[in-house]
Amino acid sequence: MFAERLVIFDLDNTLADRDMFFGEWAESFVRTRQLDPEIAMPILRLADQDGVASRSAFFAQVGPRLGLDEPIDDLVDEYWRDQIGRYRCDTDTTAGLLSLRHLGYKVGIATNGGAAQIDKIKACGLDGLVDGFCVSRMVGHAKPDARLFAAVAEECGASLDHAWVVGDRPDTDIAGAVAIGARSVWLSRGMCWPIVEYAPTLVADNAADAIRFIVSVDTAAQSAQF
Numbered sequence: 001m002f003a004e005r006l007v008i009f010d011l012d013n014t015l016a017d018r019d020m021f022f023g024e025w026a027e028s029f030v031r032t033r034q035l036d037p038e039i040a041m042p043i044l045r046l047a048d049q050d051g052v053a054s055r056s057a058f059f060a061q062v063g064p065r066l067g068l069d070e071p072i073d074d075l076v077d078e079y080w081r082d083q084i085g086r087y088r089c090d091t092d093t094t095a096g097l098l099s100l101r102h103l104g105y106k107v108g109i110a111t112n113g114g115a116a117q118i119d120k121i122k123a124c125g126l127d128g129l130v131d132g133f134c135v136s137r138m139v140g141h142a143k144p145d146a147r148l149f150a151a152v153a154e155e156c157g158a159s160l161d162h163a164w165v166v167g168d169r170p171d172t173d174i175a176g177a178v179a180i181g182a183r184s185v186w187l188s189r190g191m192c193w194p195i196v197e198y199a200p201t202l203v204a205d206n207a208a209d210a211i212r213f214i215v216s217v218d219t220a221a222q223s224a225q226f
């Protein structure tokens with residue numbers, strides 16, 4: 001029905017609940033190192049910067065504050081082993097992606113980060129559920145740069161015309177949608193939209209709802225044409 005239409009998803013906190021996986025890791029880390037959770041948890045959360053901080057920078061910051069004496073590289077390796085083991089897609093998200101493709105949409109992932117993003121995509125089984133994905137450090141362009149979205153479209157064999165972008169970050173996902181002239185769904189995670197200059201087309205609580213909104217908007221637009 002919507003042949004060749006492209007929907008580009010963000011990965012962390014969009015297709016997979018990165019916030020929950022980080023919280024699970026942090027609790028386990030605090031417990032196994034016998035740290036005081038009241039002190040350690042806020043330090044870990046703050047240094048994490050919602051996943052923006054590289055893991056080397058993260059451990060360089062929290063190590064001295066929590067009295068960790070292990071080498072940073074070991075901590076980073078242990079962190080990724082833990083996180084990749086936790087990554088999964090919930091069943092509503094998986095069903096939504098399958099329904100999009102059943103309707104003829106092409107589905108892609110544009111994610112900022114390094115090689116660990118590929119491990120996350122595979123751990124979630126998303127490599128078998130989407131038409132293509134691009135990781136910023138492999139492509140050399142990061143969201144909101146239009147060139148990362150163009151690379152995803154090429155991977156998917158689709159055009160950016162009539163595309164949608166779905167993501168949780170205003171400054172990368174929704175700004176990226178603006179950069180390519182696409183419509184967007186912002187996953188608000190309980191926050192209010194913070195930017196005056198531009199805004200998402202729609203707001204949703206999760207990826208499955210975003211997919212339902214996209215299909216209903218496109219269906220209504222198509223019905224209006226005939």
Ligand SMILES: [Mg+2]
Pocket residue numbers: 010011012013014167168169
């Ligand atoms: Mg995200």
